[in-house]
Amino acid sequence: MATIRDVAKLADVSVSTVSLxxxxxxxxxxxxxxxxxxxxxxxxxxxxxxxxxxxxxxxKMIGLVVGNVGNPFFGDIRxxxxxxxxxHEHFVLITDSSGKPEREQALVEHLIGLKIAGLALAxxxxxxxxxxxxxxxxxxxxxxxxxxxxxxRDFVGSDNYLAGAMLTEHLLQLGHRRIAFIAGPQHMHTASxxxxxFMETMASAGVEVNPNYVVDGQFxxxxxxxxxxxxxxxxxxxxxxxxxxxxxxxxALQAMQELGFNCPGDISLCMIDDVQWSNVxxxxxxxxxxxxxxxxxxxxxxxxxRITSSDAAAEPAQDFVLSPKFVPGNSCRRV
Amino acid sequence: MATIRDVAKLADVSVSTVSLxxxxxxxxxxxxxxxxxxxxxxxxxxxxxxxxxxxxxxxKMIGLVVGNVGNPFFGDIRxxxxxxxxxHEHFVLITDSSGKPEREQALVEHLIGLKIAGLALAxxxxxxxxxxxxxxxxxxxxxxxxxxxxxxRDFVGSDNYLAGAMLTEHLLQLGHRRIAFIAGPQHMHTASxxxxxFMETMASAGVEVNPNYVVDGQFxxxxxxxxxxxxxxxxxxxxxxxxxxxxxxxxALQAMQELGFNCPGDISLCMIDDVQWSNVxxxxxxxxxxxxxxxxxxxxxxxxxRITSSDAAAEPAQDFVLSPKFVPGNSCRRV
DNA sequence: GATGAAAATCGAACCGGTTCGATAGTCCGG
DNA sequence: CCGGACTATCGAACCGGTTCGATTTTCATC
Numbered sequence: 001m002a003t004i005r006d007v008a009k010l011a012d013v014s015v016s017t018v019s020l021x022x023x024x025x026x027x028x029x030x031x032x033x034x035x036x037x038x039x040x041x042x043x044x045x046x047x048x049x050x051x052x053x054x055x056x057x058x059x060k061m062i063g064l065v066v067g068n069v070g071n072p073f074f075g076d077i078r079x080x081x082x083x084x085x086x087x088h089e090h091f092v093l094i095t096d097s098s099g100k101p102e103r104e105q106a107l108v109e110h111l112i113g114l115k116i117a118g119l120a121l122a123x124x125x126x127x128x129x130x131x132x133x134x135x136x137x138x139x140x141x142x143x144x145x146x147x148x149x150x151x152x153r154d155f156v157g158s159d160n161y162l163a164g165a166m167l168t169e170h171l172l173q174l175g176h177r178r179i180a181f182i183a184g185p186q187h188m189h190t191a192s193x194x195x196x197x198f199m200e201t202m203a204s205a206g207v208e209v210n211p212n213y214v215v216d217g218q219f220x221x222x223x224x225x226x227x228x229x230x231x232x233x234x235x236x237x238x239x240x241x242x243x244x245x246x247x248x249x250x251x252a253l254q255a256m257q258e259l260g261f262n263c264p265g266d267i268s269l270c271m272i273d274d275v276q277w278s279n280v281x282x283x284x285x286x287x288x289x290x291x292x293x294x295x296x297x298x299x300x301x302x303x304x305x306r307i308t309s310s311d312a313a314a315e316p317a318q319d320f321v322l323s324p325k326f327v328p329g330n331s332c333r334r335v
Numbered sequence: 336m337a338t339i340r341d342v343a344k345l346a347d348v349s350v351s352t353v354s355l356x357x358x359x360x361x362x363x364x365x366x367x368x369x370x371x372x373x374x375x376x377x378x379x380x381x382x383x384x385x386x387x388x389x390x391x392x393x394x395k396m397i398g399l400v401v402g403n404v405g406n407p408f409f410g411d412i413r414x415x416x417x418x419x420x421x422x423h424e425h426f427v428l429i430t431d432s433s434g435k436p437e438r439e440q441a442l443v444e445h446l447i448g449l450k451i452a453g454l455a456l457a458x459x460x461x462x463x464x465x466x467x468x469x470x471x472x473x474x475x476x477x478x479x480x481x482x483x484x485x486x487x488r489d490f491v492g493s494d495n496y497l498a499g500a501m502l503t504e505h506l507l508q509l510g511h512r513r514i515a516f517i518a519g520p521q522h523m524h525t526a527s528x529x530x531x532x533f534m535e536t537m538a539s540a541g542v543e544v545n546p547n548y549v550v551d552g553q554f555x556x557x558x559x560x561x562x563x564x565x566x567x568x569x570x571x572x573x574x575x576x577x578x579x580x581x582x583x584x585x586x587a588l589q590a591m592q593e594l595g596f597n598c599p600g601d602i603s604l605c606m607i608d609d610v611q612w613s614n615v616x617x618x619x620x621x622x623x624x625x626x627x628x629x630x631x632x633x634x635x636x637x638x639x640x641r642i643t644s645s646d647a648a649a650e651p652a653q654d655f656v657l658s659p660k661f662v663p664g665n666s667c668r669r670v
Numbered sequence: 671g672a673t674g675a676a677a678a679t680c681g682a683a684c685c686g687g688t689t690c691g692a693t694a695g696t697c698c699g700g
Numbered sequence: 701c702c703g704g705a706c707t708a709t710c711g712a713a714c715c716g717g718t719t720c721g722a723t724t725t726t727c728a729t730c
Contacts, residue, residue, distance in 0.1 A: 001686095003685090003686055003687080004686065004687060005686080005687095013709075013710085014709065014710045014711070015686095015687085015688095015710090015711090016688080016689075016690095016709080016710060016711075016712090017708085017709055017710070019687070019688060019689085020688090020689090020708095020709085023688085027707085027708080028707095028708070028709080029707085029708060029709090032708080032709080046448075047686085047687070048389075048448065048685085048686050048687065049445070049448045049449065050385060050388055050389050050394075050448065050449060050450060050685090050686080050687090051389055051685070051686035051687040051688090051715090052686080052687055052688080053385055053687095053715095054383075054385050054386055054389055054685090054686080054687070054688090054715050054716070054717090055686080055687045055688040055689080055714080055715055056687085056688065056689095056715085057688095057715075059385075069404045069405070069410075069413070069429065070404070070405060070407055070409075070410040070611075071405075072405055074405075075404075075405040078404070078431065079431075079433070082431065082433075091442075091445050092430070093428045093429070093430070094404065094428070094429040094430065094431065095427070095428070095429065096413065096414075096417065096429065098414070098417075110384075110426055113381075113383065113384045113385065114384065114385060115385060250612055250615050253615045254614060254615050257615065257617075275611065275612055276405075276610065276611060276612075277585050277610055277611075277612065277616070279589060280585050280588045280589045280592065280616055281612070281615055281616050281617070282592075282616070282617040336716095338715090338716055338717080339716065339717060340716080340717095348679075348680085349679065349680045349681070350680090350681090350716095350717085350718095351679075351680060351681075351682090351718080351719075351720095352678080352679055352680070354717070354718060354719085355678095355679085355718090355719090358718080362677085362678080363677095363678070363679080364677080364678060364679090367678080367679080382716085382717070383715085383716055383717065385715090385716080385717090386685090386715070386716035386717040386718090387716080387717060387718080388685095388717095389685050389686070389687090389715090389716080389717075389718095390684080390685055390716080390717045390718040390719080391685085391717085391718065391719095392685075392718095671730105672729105672730090673728105673729085673730080674727105674728095674729090674730105675726105675727095675728090675729100676725105676726085676727085676728100677724105677725080677726070677727090678723100678724080678725065678726085679722105679723080679724070679725085680721105680722085680723070680724085681720105681721095681722080681723090682719100682720095682721095682722100683718105683719090683720090683721105684717105684718080684719085684720105685716105685717090685718085685719105686715105687714105687715090688713105688714080688715085689712100689713090689714085689715105690711105690712095690713090690714105691710105691711095691712095691713105692709105692710085692711085692712100693708105693709085693710075693711095694707100694708085694709080694710090695706100695707080695708075695709090696705100696706080696707070696708090697704105697705090697706080697707095698703105698704090698705085698706100699702105699703095699704095699705105700701100700702090700703095
C-alpha cells in the first residue's frame with residue numbers, strides 16, 4: 001500500500017503539502033496540485049482512513065444502533081440513512097443490541113472508540129442511569145423511535161398517542177364496545193402513548209374499559225400470545241382486540257386461529273405497525289403504520305446537518321413527530 | 336481521555352513497559368505489573384482501539400456484509416456471529432449492500448481500510464471480475480449462502496439441490512403431475528441448484544415438465560408476482576406451484592388470493608425458506624427451511640478459527656453444506 | 671566476587687496521516 | 701527600490717499506541 005510519503009517523494013514536495021493539497025486543493029498552486037495528482041495516480045495512493053481518524057480525532061463513519069435489525073421498521077430507516085450518508089461521503093456501521101441495554105452501551109462505547117462522526121440511536125432503555133449514559137455521549141446524535149424522558153437530544157418518531165386513538169376510534173365507529181387492548185411495556189414511551197391513546201379515546205366516547213380487557217403483551221410474540229389467550233378464555237369475550245404492536249397482534253391472530261375463532265367473524269383485530277408480507281396474511285389486518293421512509297429521511301438529514309455544520313451542531317435538541325397512517329384491512333367487522 | 340503516557344508517568348515506568356504489561360502481563364515483574372495496574376485504574380485508562388489498530392495493522396472488528404439485513408435468514412447468522420465474536424473479544428460491524436455488487440465492493444474496501452480482523456460475506460454477484468475481487472481480499476474470510484464458482488474460500492451453506500428435490504418429491508407423492516416452478520436468477524448458485532433439484536426429481540419420476548410451467552421469479556416479490564400470474568392464466572393450470580424462495584412463493588399466494596383461487600383447494604403451494612410470521616399465514620405453507628442457527632454457528636467458529644489461529648488460517652478452503660429440513664404445512668393437498 | 675545467561679525495562683522508530691507555526695517566494699503600491 | 705501583505709511550501713510535533721533491538725538488572729553458578 002502506498003503511503004502519503006511515497007506520493008510526496010514522487011511529486012517532489014513535502015508530506016504536509018500533499019496532505020494539504022488532498023484535503024484542500026484550493027490552497028496549493030495549480031502546478032503542484034497537478035504534480036501531486038499524477039503522483040497519487042501513479043502510485044495508486046488511497047489515504048488510510050484509520051490514520052486519518054487518529055490524526056483528526058474523528059472518522060467518516062456513522063453508527064446506527066438498533067434493537068433488532070431484522071425488524072422491517074428499521075429497514076427503511078437504515079436504507080435512508082445509508083443512502084444519505086453515502087451522498088455525504090459517510091459510511092454507516094450497523095450494530096444490533098438485541099434490545100439489551102448493557103450490550104447497547106458496550107456497542108455505543110465501541111463506536112465512540114472508533115471516533116464515529118455521528119450516532120443514530122434507537123434507545124432500548126430508560127431511567128436515570130440510562131439518561132445519564134446517553135447524555136454523556138458527546139458525538140452528534142439523533143435518537144429515534146423511542147422517546148426517553150429526560151434525554152436532551154434530537155428525537156424523531158411517530159405520534160403514538162394518535163396511533164392508538166385512531167384504531168380505537170375506528171373500532172368504536174364500527175359499533176364495538178367490548179374492546180380489548182394488548183399493551184406493551186409501559187416504561188416504553190411508544191407503549192404508554194399508545195395505551196393512553198386507547199384509554200382516552202374510550203373515555204371520551206363514554207365507553208368504560210373492562211379491566212380484564214387490558215392485558216400486557218410486552219411487545220413480544222410470546223407474551224402477546226399468552227395475553228391473547230387470557231382474553232380469549234374469558235366468558236364474556238371482547239368483540240375486538242387492538243394490538244399495541246405488530247408482534248402482539250399477530251400472536252393474537254395465531255391464538256384465535258388455534259382456538260378456532262374466526263377473525264373478523266367472531267372477533268375483530270387491528271394493530272399498530274406493519275409487518276412484511278402482511279398482505280398475504282388472512283384476514284388482511286387493519287392497521288396504523290408509521291411513515292418509516294420519511295422518518296429515515298429526517299433522521300439522516302438531521303444527523304448529517306449536525307455532523308457537517310457547526311451551526312446546526314449548536315442548535316438545541318428538537319423533536320420531529322410524524323403522524324401515522326391508517327391502512328384499512330378486512331379484519332374488523334361492524335357489530 | 337487518559338493516554339498510555341499518563342499511565343507510564345504515574346507508574347514511573349516507560350511507555351513501552353506499560354504497553355508490554357497490558358498486552359502480555361507475564362513478561363513483566365509482579366511489582367511493576369501491580370504499579371501499572373493501579374496507575375491504569377487511577378487515571379481510568381482505556382486503550383484507544385484506533386491507535387492500536389493503526390500500530391498493529393489489524394483491529395478487533397469483524398465485518399459482516401449481507402444483501403439485506405432485514406431478511407430473517409440473516410438474523411440468526413448475525414446473532415450467532417455476534418455472540419461468538421463477543422466471547423472472543425471481537426466486535427461485529429454489519430453492512431448492507433442492498434444486493435448491489437458495486438456497493439458491496441465499496442463496503443468491503445471500506446471495511447478492509449478499517450483493518451478488520453475477518454470478513455463474513457454473503458456474495459451478491461458472480462463471474463470472473465467478481466471472483467477476482469473476492470480473491471483479492473487478503474483478510475481471513477468465510478463466504479456463506481451463495482456458493483460462487485471459482486472462489487477459493489471457506490463456504491457455508493445449505494444443500495439447495497436437496498431442498499428443491501425434497502419439495503418436488505413431496506408434491507409427486509401427493510399425486511401431483513402438473514407442477515410449476517417459479518425459479519430464481521439462474522446465475523445464482525442457490526437458484527440453479529434448486530432448479531436442478533426440481534428438474535432431476537421430476538425426470539427420475541418420469542414426469543415431463545411442461546415448459547410453460549417453469550417461470551422466472553428472480554427471487555423477488557414483484558417478479559414472482561408476475562411469474563405467478565403467468566402461471567395462473569394458463570388454460571391448463573398447474574395443480575401445484577413450487578416457489579424457489581419465500582418471496583416468489585408468497586407473491587404467488589397473493590396472486591392466487593387476488594384471482595380468487597383457493598390454496599390448497601385449487602392449487603397447492605410450497606416454498607424454500609421460511610419467513611417471519613409464516614404460521615399466521617393461511618394456509619400454513621409447506622416448506623423446506625435452512626438451519627440458520629447452525630449455519631451461523633459454523634460461520635462464526637470457522638471465521639474465528641482463521642482469525643485467531645495461524646494454523647487454521649493456512650488451511651485450504653473448505654465447504655460446509657448442511658441439509659435443509661422439511662416443515663409440513665397445509666398448503667398442499669393430495670390429488 | 672567475578673561471570674554469564676536470563677529476565678526486566680527502556681528508547682527509539684514506526685504505523686500513516688494532520689496541523690500549525692515558520693520560512694521562502696511573489697506581487698503590489700508608494 | 702523598499703516595505704508590507706499575501707501565497708505557497710515546508711518541518712516538526714502530534715494523534716496514541718506497538719515493537720524490536722539495546723541496555724540494565726537480577727540471579728544462579730563457579
